[in-house]
Each structure stands twice: as structure tokens, then as C-alpha cells.
Amino acid sequence: MNKEIIIEHYLSKLERELQALPTGDRAEILTEIRSHIFEASEKHPEREIARILDDMGTPEAVAARYLAQKGVPYKATTSAPRRWLRILAAGMAGVFVVCVASVLFAIWYFSPLLKVDEAAGRVTLLGGLIDVNEPAGEVKIGSMHVKADMSDDHDSEFSDDISLNLGGATKVSGGEDLQVRKVKTLSIPFNNAKLEVSPSKNSRFEWDCKNLTAGAPPVSVNAGVMTLDLEKVSVAKCSLRIPDGIKTEVRGVNGKIELNKPRSDFDVKVTNGKVDIDPDPSRVYDFEVKVANGVHDHFARSEAKDALKVKVDVINGVVKKE
């Protein structure tokens, strides 16, 4: 009699672990396993029921395998005593978090995490780890030092005025005819980059890069959107030429983006860095510029129908008008 209880206890645990499966499947599995256990026990009466259940494995392990076969993610259910342990552990973790938070607050309160000196055009973050020095035209991020040449924009490659410490950099250029490729939108994710964006003279999207990692940045097209993945090449210094009217998204961490006389809609998001915009006097723009931790110049909005929408979002940094 005791044997039956043990078996049923095992099976009810297994049933619980299999909750994610449809009722019919679950019922068949339980029937098969139950039959196995009973028949095995009858065939080998000398064997302890514990051994038979051991051979089967824990209900959790067995259920996990069934669920894995069905492609269902497995979530262990917990019994009451274990649930209490979890609540207790969560409580202790909560107390710990509060302690850590207070320490962090104290550090923040007392140290210059963010210093903005608007007059001098200087923004320092994280005690100097990120340093945006507007008058000197310099952005320092960690050990990366980007010094811009403040003279007029370059149409092709960077001159030696711009010093980005790229030791053994490789030069990579490429281009795609967006009309031929039926592309209406460009997406340019980046990670540590200096991008100089200008209008293209035709329907070709072109890039001229110098990057630290060897190899060309991957280009892919999906549903009318072309992606030039600069995230895959670390520390990129690129000159990009965008055909008119091609909406362009530039998103990334650590960088300096220059929009020179944009003739398309832009959506720029930068965490740690700087965006310089030199508007084309012959075009009307609807600017939406936001900066969290930093400063930006005033950029006008416009309701005009033919206004180019330029959206810029910077966290830790500066947006300037040229």
C-alpha cells in the first residue's frame, strides 16, 4: 500500500511539471510512465520502488526532457517550503540592494559625476572618463580621444588633422546604389565611431572607413532597409554619403556624429558623445533635439510639409549647431 502512495506522489509531481503541455499529451505521458513503473515493479518484485523511480529520474528532469522535445521552455514549479525559502532570500536580497543603493547615492552626492560648464562648453562625466571639450573640439571617452578639425567639411577621406588613435587601421570603402537595391531607409548602428555624414550627389550610398578591426562592415538589406553594421567593426572612422530623401537612422554608443547639410530625415541616437549639425540653408528642417546629461544649442521646429525631420537624442554629451 505504501508503494502505491509513493508512486502516486511521484506521478502527481510529474503531472505538475508537465502543466505546460496540452492535456492529451500530458495524459498519455502519465499513463505510459505509470504503466512502466507498475510493470517494472511487478517484474522485479525484489527491487525497491525507490530504485525504479531513481532509474526514471526526478519528475523535474523527466518533465524537462519532454518539454525540451516540444520546444517549450521549462520552468520549475516550487513546493511550499521552497517557496518560503525563496521569499526569505528575496527579502535578504532586498535589504542588500538598499544598502548598496545608499552607498552609491553617497558617492554620487559627493563626487562630480556630471559637470556641465555651459559657458566654456565643457561637459565632464564620470569624473573625467568622458570629457566633451567643445572649444578645443575634442571628445575624450576613456582612452579614445577624438579631436575634430573644425574647418569645413571634407568630401572624401579625413585629412591628418583628425587624429584618432588608430594604430593598425584598415581602410574600407564601399557603396550601393539605393535605387537599384530598392532601399528607402538606412540603418547605421555603431560602437565607438566618428561619423561624418554628407549628402550624396546621386542615388549611391557610399562609405569610406578606417577601422581597427579588419574586414568590411557587413551590409544587409531587408524589406527596403539597408543596414551598414558599424557595430561589427570596432572604432570606426567613416565618411558617409547619403542619397537625398533616404531616411537614415544612426544609433550607437561612444561617438561623434557630424551631419553636414542633411538632405534626408535623420534619427540619431548617441550614448556618450557629440552630434554636430550643419544645416543646409536652402532647406527647412523640423528639429527634435534632446540631451540627457549635457547641453544642446537651440534648434527650430517646423510644421512645414516639406521640412526634413531631424531627430537627435543624446545621453551624456552635446549637440551643437555649426
Next chain:
Amino acid sequence: MLVMQVTLDNWKVQVKKGYLEFCLLLLIRTHGRLYGLELLEHLNSLEMPLKEGTLYPLLNRLCDDGLLQSSWQTQNVKGHPRKFYALTKAGREALGEMESEFVRMMDIVSQLQKTNRGQA
């Protein structure tokens, strides 16, 4: 040596993974229809022991994949229905392919062994 034993055991586990399904299907083909316990007994006698908790989900998956079909026997089983497994047409074809592939692999192995002896 303990280290070698661990390495060998790991290798066996890896090889077993691919080999196991193959052996299961062969067993079922040989006997036509088999249910869980029978399969386990055959595997044991072939010294290919497999944990019950691994076998049943695997059989389940082979059914989902269309290589096996199952049928329940409810008569004469003392209240404990048995789920029998047999090969489907697709299962027979797949097994045929596995056999060809396996022969090919054994061929390569014996070639490699010959080369080794030549250099010994």
C-alpha cells in the same frame, strides 16, 4: 588514469547521442513493434543501457518527428496500458539513409586505421 577515464566517458556520451536513435530504430524495425519496457530490456542486453527517463521522451520526440507511430494496447494488461512503437514509412526511409551513412563512416574509419598501421 582518472583523467583519461573522464575524457573517454565524454567521448562515449557524444558518440552515443547520434548512435542511440539509430540503434532504437533498428531495434524497432527488427521486432516490428515494441513498448518501453521491452526496448529497455533489449538495450540492456546489448549493453547499451539507457535511463528510462531519457528513453520515453526520446520515443515521444521520434513520434513527433514522424519516424515512429504509437498505438495503445489496453487488453490483457492488468490495468496498465502499454504504448507500442513501430516505424512509419518515413521512419523506414530515414533508417535506410542512416544505415548507408553508417556504413560509409565505418569505411572511412577502416581506411584511416590502415593508413595508421602503414606508418607504425
